[in-house]
Amino acid sequence: MVDRRGAGDEVVTTAAAKRSADAAESAADVRERARAIPEAAVARLAVYLRVLSGMAEQGVTTISSEELAGAAGVNSAKLRKDLSYVGSYGTRGVGYDVEVLVSHIERILGLTRKHSVAVVGIGNLGHALANYGGFPSRGFPVAALFDIDPDLTGVPVGGIPVNHIDDITSVCAEREVSIGVIATPPQAAQAVCDRLVSAGVQCILNFAPVVLQVPDYVEVRKVDLAVEMQILSFHVARRADEAAGDVVNGVGVDGVVIRP
Amino acid sequence: MVDRRGAGDEVVTTAAAKRSADAAESAADVRERARAIPEAAVARLAVYLRVLSGMAEQGVTTISSEELAGAAGVNSAKLRKDLSYVGSYGTRGVGYDVEVLVSHIERILGLTRKHSVAVVGIGNLGHALANYGGFPSRGFPVAALFDIDPDLTGVPVGGIPVNHIDDITSVCAEREVSIGVIATPPQAAQAVCDRLVSAGVQCILNFAPVVLQVPDYVEVRKVDLAVEMQILSFHVARRADEAAGDVVNGVGVDGVVIRP
DNA sequence: TCAACTTTGTGCATCCGTTCACAAGCGGTA
DNA sequence: TACCGCTTGTGAACGGATGCACAAAGTTGA
Numbered sequence A, B: 001m002v003d004r005r006g007a008g009d010e011v012v013t014t015a016a017a018k019r020s021a022d023a024a025e026s027a028a029d030v031r032e033r034a035r036a037i038p039e040a041a042v043a044r045l046a047v048y049l050r051v052l053s054g055m056a057e058q059g060v061t062t063i064s065s066e067e068l069a070g071a072a073g074v075n076s077a078k079l080r081k082d083l084s085y086v087g088s089y090g091t092r093g094v095g096y097d098v099e100v101l102v103s104h105i106e107r108i109l110g111l112t113r114k115h116s117v118a119v120v121g122i123g124n125l126g127h128a129l130a131n132y133g134g135f136p137s138r139g140f141p142v143a144a145l146f147d148i149d150p151d152l153t154g155v156p157v158g159g160i161p162v163n164h165i166d167d168i169t170s171v172c173a174e175r176e177v178s179i180g181v182i183a184t185p186p187q188a189a190q191a192v193c194d195r196l197v198s199a200g201v202q203c204i205l206n207f208a209p210v211v212l213q214v215p216d217y218v219e220v221r222k223v224d225l226a227v228e229m230q231i232l233s234f235h236v237a238r239r240a241d242e243a244a245g246d247v248v249n250g251v252g253v254d255g256v257v258i259r260p
Numbered sequence C: 001t002c003a004a005c006t007t008t009g010t011g012c013a014t015c016c017g018t019t020c021a022c023a024a025g026c027g028g029t030a
Numbered sequence D: 001t002a003c004c005g006c007t008t009g010t011g012a013a014c015g016g017a018t019g020c021a022c023a024a025a026g027t028t029g030a
Helices: A014-024 A027-036 A039-057 A065-072 A076-086 A098-108 A124-131 A165-174 A186-198 A225-248 B010-024 B027-036 B039-057 B065-072 B076-086 B098-108 B124-131 B165-174 B186-198 B225-248
Strands: A095-097 A116-120 A142-147 A160-164 A177-182 A203-206 A219-222 B095-097 B116-120 B142-147 B160-164 B177-182 B203-206 B219-222
Touching: A039 A065, A039 A076, A039 A098, A039 B225, A065 A076, A065 A095, A076 A098, A095 A098, A116 A124, A116 A165, A116 A186, A124 A142, A124 B124, A142 A165, A160 A165, A165 A177, A165 A186, A177 A186, A177 B225, A186 A203, A203 B225, A219 B225, A225 B039, A225 B177, A225 B203, A225 B219, B039 B065, B039 B076, B039 B098, B065 B076, B065 B095, B076 B098, B095 B098, B116 B124, B116 B165, B116 B186, B124 B142, B142 B165, B160 B165, B165 B177, B165 B186, B177 B186, B186 B203
Parallel strands: A116 A142, A116 A177, A142 A160, A177 A203, A203 A219, B116 B142, B116 B177, B142 B160, B177 B203, B203 B219
Antiparallel strands: none
């Protein structure tokens, strides 16, 4: 927690930096700024945040855009532009203060609040999610589990007893669930989604391989293994096609026969 | 290939359509076309494919761009453009033949070949992946499992015995693994990735929350739960901020003061 | 055969995100 | 203090994806 600006009352830590930022910028500015951040940039900010957290743990106090970009797998111009959406918190000629940057990204990502999570569908994946340690430690406590199987009701998984799916509305309201995770078979996903929405959940992470139909005000993110595999498959095929094409001309692009 | 269409001789349709397509178009054309498909469109093609498969199972033989777009959650113009990357296989005034479209998308996505998958890291997630039925049925047989824990070696998971990670090179080569799935703790991910790459695996699906460094010729896709959750968190926060903005003007959107 | 109707395929304009390039700003040094 | 070198922050150019709008092409029915 060493502060690089040695000049004066430097007990300025994360919280203090945050407060001064809030003071310098009106709430409306922050709002306007957040609204304007491209979705792709938000995803990268989350990655930067993890890298920065790792840096902080290793005692790094300052980092340049070049270094951070390298660690995050992007180019430095993009990184600086992404950070500029958050605000101007770097020091020219020096770089960024790791702690300060962490706190500002957390603020923009809304990580200063707790977001209670409900997992629906306690099969293989649901178990894995309920036991996944990464959630609570990052501000996403798993507050409820649901399944349609009555035999599972009451059984604790990852320390939390499973509720029957029929209780979803009351339990979600009571525990202030803001994010619902759907890990059910595809046939059940839309119905579960509808129930979550009517329970007031406005953000859904969907692992079921279906396209959910939701009202406009509900945000859905999809994690689809089959799609990911098929994208990889596409690249395998394209690569093989290119190799075949190049081989027709005798040798590979770089003069070497690829996978002979 | 496993035939998921239950209707008897339907594999013939697929194969025949493919053959005629290959005849109508030179291999170079197909290659050129595949090279030009935007990544975003590839992801959507995989979604269309699933929707179409479902339609086929329900006995639907023909579908219009409007219907398919609705089911896939995109607008019809985008859908038609995406399909135009694959080729012109619709009938004006009618729509698309479901079977034909399925076979052409499968061809473009490279699903006419088998892609053997290796899963590394047999923890909660690894178990879920090994037992996930969606892979084999869609042409992605899980051919190998690896873990660093010697106690797991030889134990069958999802019908496949776990190998020790030290055997990764030989086993991957022997079983012609083309896609590696990393489900290890983050600390181990880069080392595992390096081993997969040196074993000749060129496509990697990474569930570990780290940015993998790989040679240019290796394709990596990342599934990052923390990032997904944080993106949702951002939207929760943005929404709350917007509501708060309304509060500045008096009361919240629904007449309730948020965070008083 | 022809006209009316439906739906595809695509050129074009637009928008959004990425990249480039450099001025502005800061710390260090003499 | 004045200068030098380094790094940020951002205006502007660029490129790629999206959405519109319509001609082309096929079907249906008389």
